[in-house]
Amino acid sequence: MKTFSRIVQVIIFSLIAGIVINQFHSQGMSWRTLILPAFSKYGLVETNMIIVSADSALVLFNNKSTIFIDVRKNEDFQIDHIPLAHNIPSSSIMRADFSDFDQVIFKNNVLLYDQEGDLERLKLISNVWPSQGEKRVYILFGGYLSWLQNQNPVEFDG
């Protein structure tokens, strides 16, 4: 019984130490990324996230009412992307590291897209997205590839 209690203590201590170290580590996740998904699963966190198809995304694109955010790696973004999209890699969002980006982005409705539309990852990202006010966060179903499949406009760098 004593050994069991010691093991539990070590596990709890390791968990707390891990969370603390993660907060100070340069590649660590923000506390929101760690904590919020657990609560959002049970509907305890309000979210404005809406999943849209590539057709609906094109309507948002043409309305110019929504800022498109490409959460892929910069090297993927450089090959091609949705025109006028901003590249904020998911790793930066997970760390809640938004200092390098234009703060106007966070005052608008945004559409987040990745390469293939990994919904679980995008939901996690949308939960930590620093929306200001009652702004909507859209997620592109099928990701950038569904945008390509619909033959929507793309922009090539270089």
Next chain:
Amino acid sequence: MIRKSASIAAVLLFFVIQSFAQKFELLSPPIVDLGTVVEDTIAQGTIKFINAGDSTLIIGRIQTSCGCTVAELEKREYAPGDKGEITMQFNTKGYSGMARKSVMINIDKGSPARVRVELQTNVKPLLEVDPSFVNFQEASLNDKEIQQNLKLQNNYTDTLKVSDMETNIPGLEIFPKNFLLLPGASENIHLIFVPDKEQRLNGYIDVKVEQPVSRLKRIPVFINVNP
């Protein structure tokens, strides 16, 4: 004096290295588009390149982004002005819609050190679902019921048998739940949802197929009932 001589030697060495450079230059676009292919086939494409430098270029490992893609090179060493081809094959089994796979070419002797090429293809699924997900996110409590049709198309060369359609969403009705589809034929699936309380529900519809192969196709369902 010694420092000055060393600096001049370094500059000269730099120019010598520059003049005997090996340069990998793509002759094809960095995105190789293979067009539309049917699921469960092999899509094939080639990348053409040239050694645009003036000494021998040596290509090292060629890495692909998944096990479904293979890339082959005819030889490793290319003399100045030599052209080469990399053949790439992508197995589309289990894929549907647009797919993109990366091929990374590592260059052992030459520049740049790595070149990335994308293999792109539009995979036509054998069991096609249109639209690809069920969207009831603009539902309201004022709606008595919301309806949507899903089109299932058989792109197999044999008759397709759907034995059941199940959902984990309470209150979502589906019909028909079992039917036969001849090759090339399609069936409209009727969905009805009655919003009874303000809620967000994310789930799926599973299409169970018995023929010509036993498989399960999952269609995502997103429901958001607003006040």
